Amino acid sequence: METGLLDKNGTPIRIGDRTRLILEDGEIREFDVQFKTVKRTVKCHPDFIDDFAEVYITGIVFCWNGYDLFQCADGKGISDASKMEVIKRMSGREAVAKLFG
Template sequence: MREIKLRGYSVERLCADSQWVEGFGVMTTEYANGTKDYTMFTYYGNYQVYGKSVGQCTGLHDKNGKEIFEGDIVKLEFDGIERIFEVGIETVVREVKSHPSFADKYAKVAITGVVFKWEGFQLFPCVDYQGMSDTERMEIIGNIFENPELLEVAK
């Protein structure tokens, strides 16, 4: 069974080097005045986190072996060109070639998975002719919660 791992940025100041906490669940509490609190459940206790910071672990690792989370910003240099992507977990509709015995040559399918958002596109991780995944060449350079300006620079 695959472990579901989440990450969020703690509202309270922590004694650790980082404000990020990893857990296994998030509870949203909505108040009558419209405000919300987000509580991250961890093995070490519960922490209030910023809702916009919460992201799920993708199960993928960057070239340095660091886990890639939803909301991370990654850099990929390929053929001398540097590209910056935002990592997401989304459902994307694509047209794919059908099985030869099916009436229609192509079918639309909804695929849910890890996507790399770039210039208005939602791209899936690719594997080259040698079997190497894009993610093995990528490097995490920040995240959309702490470093949104990295995406602005990329435009």
């Protein structure tokens, strides 16, 4: 299943793929690309009574070492997903089976 994201080589990133990101300090991280719902605590708008709220966000998640991570942008507004490289492609049938059990 397509995510709408492209890696650093222009390769489409798909659900079930494995990607690699090399951080600025040289650390290498590998992620499993999944579509899932995750629970997060977010800061509320200053006009709201509560300071924080628990929310559920459904979308493309990069799973690494037990963490479900969303793509972030650097100081120049460049997505970290566009700095990744697809290193393992899952077949469409495998991705559907993983997504829907």
